[in-house]
Amino acid sequence: TNARITLVRDFTLGEVPRRLFGSFVEHMGRCVYTGIFEPGHPEADEKGFRQDVLKLVKELGPTVVRYPGGNFVSGYNWEDGVGPVDKRPRRLDGAWHTVESNAFGLHEFVDWSRLAGTEIMEAVNLGTRGVDAARELVEYSNHPGGTYLSDLRKQNGSAEPFDIKLWCLGNELDGPWQIGHKTAHEYGRLAQEAGKAMRFVDPDIELVAVGSSHSSMPTFGEWEHTVLTHAYDEVDYVSLHAYYQEDDGDVKSFLATAVDMDYFIESVVSTVDAVRAAGKHSKHVNLSFDEWNVWYQRGLDTDDQPHNVSKGWREHPRLIEDAYNVTDAIVVGTLLNSLLRHGDRVKIANQAQLVNVIAPIRSEENGPAWRQSIFWPFARMAELARGQILRASVDSDKYESAKFGDVDVVDVSATWDEDNGRVALFVANRGLDESADVDVSLSGFVGGRVSRAEVLGVPNGKDRFATNTLESGEQVGLSPLAGVTVTGSRLRFTLPALCWAV
Ligand code: AHR
Structure with a gap:
């Protein structure tokens, strides 16, 4: 095989958006519990953060981490995760059929992010909740003080505001599996109003609207168009999600997966720009590819599959802990190439997820942590992709x-x-x-x-x-x-x- 590549010093696409090297921590399976957080583990610090996992996270080098979900966030009350830990409620999480202890919440994530050196990308619940809970979370997080919610944050241990700049207006609300699934019109209006109210609290935040959960969704295209027709002025980004796997031994197509990512990105750019033209907007809405990875979506009756309810209500069970091989790592490298080649419009991307759950880093309860094969292309690109594309x-x-x-x-x-x-x-x-x-x-x-x-x-x-x-x-x-x-x-x-x- 031969390949000729030409690179011209002044022929560039713009600055590398460093947020392309983002990751994702969801309250799902063992990403948080026994992943980044395991009080009592020999490597845990006084806050319960596993230092062995943290060391690998720093080596991996994510720049921004999305939290707390994912499907989880669409049924989550952020208030459950703040305040004295022994007073926090145990809740059923319908998304993953698990019990959530709430031992880890917003303050813990902020503390962990500071140690990891990562920016926070916080998702609000627009599944079961709405405008009020969203704007209150912004006030709790970002307002300096002197109001009920900002003083509550101080009382709960953080005198300084969290200063979270990047916010997701919900998660995958186009999907029938989502708690609080909505039509594009319903979601578009809600995103517009929630976004507006959140910006009234903090004008400096950046907002991501929910796009399509994958490019073969029946509503793909129409969803983005309708949502943005309502919310174009309020949002800065629209999201894309995609997971890929090798189907029936068709390794040649699997290795070419980045072609689908290219197509998905370019289609969303066209749709976004069509709304811009029709609405005579001057600003550009960019793209946030805030969930992507290889994920082997096996039969729903498989033990570690998220919707297998036959095991009853469990706490942090083993869910979708895919073991990645050489081929998967190569595909991940090409997906990162696709993101970088579109860095003029894709400004944020988050590999899903960070630890244990379809993740580059694995850890065992009371045991070791290690790197999967897909760790390497991510780590090297996060380290070296700098300057101009x-x-x-x-x-x-x-x-x-x-x-x-x-x-x-x-x-x-x-x-x-x-x-x-x-x-x-x-x-x-x-x-x-x-x-x-x-x-x-x-x-x-x-x-x-x-x-x-x-x-x-x-x-x-x-x-x-x-x-x-x-x-x-x-x-x-x-x-x-x-x-x-x-x-x-x-x-x-x-x-x-x-x-x-x-
Ligand atoms: O990352 C796993 C899940 O995949 C997320 O919770 C959801 O948003 C997506 O369907």
Whole structure:
């Protein structure tokens, strides 16, 4: 396989939106409890935050973390999670058929976020609740003091406001599975009014309207159009969610998943801009891809599936703890490439989720924490994708996939960080059997050398299904990519079959 890539120093798409490297903590399964929070664990600090997990979170490098859901938020009372812990109510959570102890709530998440160095993206409940609860949560969080709610926050231990700038106006309300599911008209009006009232409390906040739960929703397109026709002036972003998996061994289509992400993003951009034109709005609404990942959605009767009610009401059960393999990591790398290639309009993205629940980081109760295969493309891109996004011109050999037709074998994104004088190139070889010779022309860059080159591929003696489990240890990871050369303004290297490299 051959691929020629051209990068031109001044041919850029704009600044890398650092919020593209976001993650997501939901009160679901073991993401919070026995994930980031486990009082009594040997590695937990006095607040119950697991330091072993926190160390891996810092290494992963998410910039912003969405909280507290997800489907969970559509039945959640934020007031249950503040105040003295022993007075907090135990509640049924209908979304995941679990019991919520509320031992972890808003103050705990704010404290944890400060330790993790991550921005907060807070979702309000627009499923069972509405305008009032939403604006009260903003007042509780952001108003300095001298009112009932802001003083209550002080009484509950935080003299300083939380200063949360980024807010989601609900979650997946287009989905019939959502508690408080709504029509686009119902939701559009509610988002408009809730957003308005929240901004009356704090004019500096940014608001994300709920978009489609995936691109094959029957209401996709129409939903965004109707919602924004109501709420265009009030919101700054519209959300997108997408989960992908390998279906029936069709690995070629699975490896080409980013084609669907490209299509989804470009369709939403068109819809948003059509509303802008029709409404004669001057501002742009951008995109927040606030849930994305690989997720193997098995039969609903499978033990760890969220809607399996046969187990009764449990506390933080094991839910959707997918073990990710080499192929999944490569797909995650290409999804990140797709997000970065659309960084002129996609300004926020959150991989779902952070720990245990379809997550790059795993932890066991009273046990260790470790990195899954998908940890690596995220960690490296979060670290290195800085400065300007370069528009890569790619001329790659193609392969045929059942779902997406002809697809580039080599997938690419690139950034140029003038401050550090560094070009970062993120590439995947989707070829199952063939290595790929890649020839990159770096126009306008002089005197370059290779400072680092790493590759994630099939480990020696294993196959593409290799995973990192408690039993196996971390067998899938990065290793040095040998033979990378720079001559003048040409960079050349060979990618082994089926790999992701930086
Ligand atoms: O991330 C898991 C779930 O997937 C979220 O709660 C929901 O928003 C989506 O359907």
